[in-house]
Amino acid sequence: MGNSTRYRATIHLVLITAILVVLNLVSSNAFFRLDLTSSGAYSLSPLTRETLARAEDPLRVRIFYTDRVPPPYNGVRQYLLDLLREYETLGGRSFSYEVVDVSSPEGRAAAREYGLEQVEIQEVRSDEFQSRAVFLGAVVLYGSALEKVDHISRSDGLEYLLTSAMERAISRVDALAGLTEPVKMRALLSADLERYRIQGLEDLPRQLEDIFHRINRDSYDRLTYELSRPRDDQGRLEVQFIQGDRLQTVPLQVYAELFGGYSLDDPQDIEESLRWGLRSLVAANPRVGYSVGFGERDLQDHRQGAGALTLLLENRYDLVPLDLSEGEIPPDIDTLVVNGPREEFSRQALYRLDQFVMRGGRLMVFLDRHYQQMPSQQEMLFGAQPQWVEIETGLEKVLAHYGLELTSGFVLDEESFVASAQGGRQKIYQAPVLRGDSLNRDSVITRALEDVIVLNAQEIGVPRADDALAGRRVTPLLQSSPRSWTVDDPSLAGPGIQGVPPGETPDRRVLAALLEGEIPSFFQAPPEDLVSGEDLVSGEDLVSGEDQEPGAGAFPERFRGSSGSGGAVLLVSSSELTTAQLLDPQNRTPNGTFVLNALDYLKDQPGRAELRSKGLTVPRLHIASPVLPGMIRWFNLLVVPALVVLLGLVVRSRRRARSRALEAFFSDEEVSS
Known part of the structure; x- marks a missing residue:
């Protein structure tokens, strides 16, 4: 009996x-992974599937991610590999990935050749913090195109980064292959450059020709080359890429030597600059109009202007400056950004903007009612203080007629940014931090965002009743907390504020809203056209061309009295959101994600916004009753330990019963034997 039992136990052990x-x-x-999240956070998005389906040539990803890195980088590395396995499963033979050993000299050399940079991280070794240089990047290769995804330090948004890089690579190759005329690469080297004795200048023509042959080979022989030595144009040292009416200029850098003289860039750096210039020319990025000419924030100003916005959008959209006082909006522009104007718009400009919306164009407006005018240094010596200046651009009336009223109420909020100050921490009440229900959870633009910060915003008045705007709907996107209030004078928002003042009724204030639907035109007629010399009639007295009787001075056919169902206007009540103070060009903050999501939505690409927002937030518990947290706490303190003790007693009792049964069984065998 005993041998048989041991034999069966041995067989079971071997089988297991x-x-x-x-x-x-x-x-x-x-590889198999089951995604049980309601939002599909761990499944490839439809946009990723579409991108992989577009690949006609092999699509490769090379991973340059140092092995055996400390947390959290080791988790990010594993997530990256798991994600690429899903790409490989979906892409089949057209997709592959490779993990490069960056601990070898060859791997490090390949990473540097692709332009990847090492990152310094801190880790604990031998009970002390030590610094270590590691690679945290990847490159996407498709045909002749190369896209870098560097500094991968977080898992959230990783699918968006990879898919966007693949999409850019595929689009650039498709753009090159689809060119109807070649791209001209023209090198301009002024004849007067020789007198500057620039080191390496004599070898530059040969180097540029060699670079051309390499770039042309990688660009499907779509380039031509020309060397020009203008005599009348002094100091020209640049390379131009010309395709049709498009021009991209790449200046060649000249450096002053320490002991006199000048030198050129390294040939490898020159080639990399030229490749980026060509990429910029043939990039298939969608075009977005950017209003200029009325004091808007400058796209090249990286301090107080919209330079951060330019950098944020450079890999996704091409911003096209448009002066609405000089001409119509081009027909290929379907989205227009108006950012922080400080001057009054002309009637012609307002009309062009209005008719752009009436034609189904999408409008994104960052609008201020006040701006802070700083005194000069000399005035500051005499104690002058910054002054708040009220702004009237004319856009306020147009937007109010559409259904979005930008009030003069300057929003202050107890749920605001806390800055370090002398002797403690100071709340900046004019900088609300938006989280939770302050962000619209039903909109793809703001669904996954948290901790969005706005500054110097005004309240947007929106209709409360659903039927207040016929054929239109207003969706609040950003709102302040229930502990916010408004002041009419921004100068009252000083450090002396200590919460909601007595007599004020705090409430949520709308800071950004989206208007969609059939938007009525603000105008009755084009300015200075058939209504010669008469003032334009505002929307309150609107009479469209369809309401005119024949022969009564009917408006021209190009005038539209309504946008139809495709109109959309997104209003943000502060242009500070587009400055470097609140916007990170690398999109490492929710503010950048909000701007990108909003533009994607207006460009009718909500899938991209969904992909970008994937995994940004962790679902939070919603407490239905204030009594529930206390009940859960006492349940964990009392009931759970009691259940554990009860379970232990049951297990102990069953073990004792089994032991007694075994003793009785063997006692009976001994008696019978």
Whole structure:
């Protein structure tokens, strides 16, 4: 009896061991993951599937991510590899990835050749913090195109970064292959450059020709080359890429030597600059209009202007400056950004903007009612203080007629940014921090965002009743907390504020809103056209061309009295959101994600916004009753330990009963034997 029992136990042990070995071998060669999240946070998005389906040539990803890195980088590395396995499963033979060993000299040299940079990280070794240089990047290769994804330090948004890089690479190759005329690469080297004795200048023509042949080979022979030595144009040292009416200029850098003289860039750096210039020319980025000419924030100003916005959008959209006082909006522009104007718009400009919306154009407006005018240094010496200046651009009336009223109420909020100050921490009440229900959870623009910061914003008045705007709907996107209030004078928002003043009724204030639907035109007629010399009639007295009787001075056909169902206007009540103070060009903050999501939505690409927002936030518990947290706390303190003790007593009782049964069984065998 005893030998038979041991034999069966041995057989069971061998079978279980064999099953475990087989399962381990299968699992090591097969990848499977089940996504149980309601939002599909761990499944590839439809946009990723579409991008992989577009690839006609092999699409490769090379991973340059240092192995055996400390947390959290080791988790990010594993997530990156798991994600690429899903790409490989979906892409089939057209997709592959490779993990490069960056601990070898060859791997590090390849990473540097692709332009990847090492990152300094801190880790604990031998009970002390030590610094270590590691690679945290990847490159996407498709045809002749190369896209870098560097400094991968977080898992959230990683699918968006990879898919966007793949999409850019595919679009650039498709753009090159689809060119109807070649791209001219023209090198301009002024004849007077020789007198400056620039080191390496004599070899530059040969180097540029060699670079041209390499770039042309990688660009499907779509380039031509020309060397020009203008005599009348002094000091020209640049390379131009020309395709049709488009021009991209790449200046060649000249550096002053320490002991006199000048030198050129390294040939490898020159080639990299020229490749980026060509990429910028043939990039298939969608075009977005940017209003200029009325005091808007400057796209090249990286301090007080919209330079941060330019950098944020450079890989996704091409911003096209448009002066509405000089001409119509081009027909290929379907989205227009108006950012922080400080001057009054002309009637012609307002009309062009209005008719742009009436034609189904999408409008994104960052509008201020006040701006802070700083005194000069000399005035500051005499104690002059910054002054708040009220702004009237004319856009306020147009937007109010549409259904979005930008009030003069300057929003202050107790849920605001806290800055370090002398002797403690100071709340900046004019900088609300928006989280939770302050962000619209039903809109793809703001659904996954948290901790969005706005500054110097005004309240947007929106209709409360659903039927207040016929054929239109207003969706609040950003709102302040229930502990916010407004002041009419921004100068009252000083450090002396200590919360909601007595007599004020705090409430949520709308800071950004989206208007969609059939938007009525603000105008009755084009300015200075058929209504010669008469003032334009505002929307309150609107009479469209369809309401005119024949022969009564009917408006021209190009005038539209309504946008139809495709109009959309997104209003943000502060242009500070587009400055470097609140906007990170690398999109490492929710503010950048909000701007990108908003533009994607207006460009009718909500899928891109969904992909970008994937995994940004962790779902939070919503407490239905204030009593519930206390009940859960006491349940964990009392009931759970009691259940554990009860379970232990049951297990102990069953073990004792089994022990007594075994003793009785063997006692009976001994008696019978």
